Amino acid sequence: xxxGTFQSLGYCANTGVDDDVIQWDQRADCEVRQILDRIAxxxxxxxxxxxxxxxxxxxxxxxxxxxxSQRMLSRTxxxxxxxxxxxxxxxxxxxxxxxxxxxxxxxxxxxxxxxxVLWTEEHQNAIAxxxxxxxxxxxxxxxxxxxxxxxxxxxxxxxxxx
Amino acid sequence: xxxGTFQSLGYCANTGVDDDVIQWDQRADCEVRQILDRIAxxxxxxxxxxxxxxxxxxxxxxxxxxxxSQRMLSRTxxxxxxxxxxxxxxxxxxxxxxxxxxxxxxxxxxxxxxxxVLWTEEHQNAIAxxxxxxxxxxxxxxxxxxxxxxxxxxxxxxxxxx
DNA sequence: CGGTATCCCCTAAGATACTG
DNA sequence: CAGTATCTTAGGGGATACCG
Numbered sequence: 001x002x003x004g005t006f007q008s009l010g011y012c013a014n015t016g017v018d019d020d021v022i023q024w025d026q027r028a029d030c031e032v033r034q035i036l037d038r039i040a041x042x043x044x045x046x047x048x049x050x051x052x053x054x055x056x057x058x059x060x061x062x063x064x065x066x067x068x069s070q071r072m073l074s075r076t077x078x079x080x081x082x083x084x085x086x087x088x089x090x091x092x093x094x095x096x097x098x099x100x101x102x103x104x105x106x107x108x109x110x111x112x113x114x115x116x117v118l119w120t121e122e123h124q125n126a127i128a129x130x131x132x133x134x135x136x137x138x139x140x141x142x143x144x145x146x147x148x149x150x151x152x153x154x155x156x157x158x159x160x161x162x
Numbered sequence: 163x164x165x166g167t168f169q170s171l172g173y174c175a176n177t178g179v180d181d182d183v184i185q186w187d188q189r190a191d192c193e194v195r196q197i198l199d200r201i202a203x204x205x206x207x208x209x210x211x212x213x214x215x216x217x218x219x220x221x222x223x224x225x226x227x228x229x230x231s232q233r234m235l236s237r238t239x240x241x242x243x244x245x246x247x248x249x250x251x252x253x254x255x256x257x258x259x260x261x262x263x264x265x266x267x268x269x270x271x272x273x274x275x276x277x278x279v280l281w282t283e284e285h286q287n288a289i290a291x292x293x294x295x296x297x298x299x300x301x302x303x304x305x306x307x308x309x310x311x312x313x314x315x316x317x318x319x320x321x322x323x324x
Numbered sequence: 325c326g327g328t329a330t331c332c333c334c335t336a337a338g339a340t341a342c343t344g
Numbered sequence: 345c346a347g348t349a350t351c352t353t354a355g356g357g358g359a360t361a362c363c364g
Contacts (some may be wrong), residue, residue, distance in 0.1 A: 084292025130246025
């Protein structure tokens, strides 16, 4: 085993629900966090979405995702398998063949995830615009602080270390 | 600046959509990844869900989340603000007061996220069961490797490595 | 109060190499 | 082909101290 099964989840002790602000945020977060972190990690989404179309072999997945390393694909698949989202089917043929497919539960997750993906696709332009606006606003505020950067006069008084 | 605005997103170059497997996985992933990574990071979800109920001040958020550090709350809020999901309102009063509230876009994101949270809550038992089953199966396979298979007794040779 | 700047640790992800 | 084992590194995230 390379890494532990659990990592952080330290603040999960349901500190006090008296506060009217807290609802599922703290409580459900204990379980939601780890599951969300798992399915929303760098690769799981990709794998799930690919497998939703049809079952795939290890190498097919690797080539389809292409940025992924063997290591991460392997780990991701094992995680998904452990969570019951993906089924691993081994054919004991001479060149080994392993197929991966979504379980029914995995398929339901895909639907939910897809909604999130759609949201992202629908709003990515708005987000990009918001980012641009924000960056510009910040840059403008920097101008005020430094004085007019007529020639981008950056007085390099390195604040370095004391 | 402590950290760059972009980090990875290296494999985004839309390698080749000829493959029938790829659809939004690679293309949309370029945008989806960064946005998903943002909203699924350790704290953003909490903040969004809290703000969905009503606008809150910095300290209110800090106390509501309670496990969060100033640093991370500040960073999280700035990220969300930059993405246009959260609005920051500064009151120039003598003790400074800053309110945060969801933008309309942030509210729509919350709805989508909520669906995912609901999925998680609905399936957490199934996932826990799947994990237990998986772990048990793996343990059984370990037996085969280390001791004698199922027929004979369980040679309790601790399989653990030092 | 509402932040930012610094330091530091720890782990998750990448690269590489080896095996059944 | 389908993985594991090992090494290394970037950066996420906490603690602390200080500024407007």
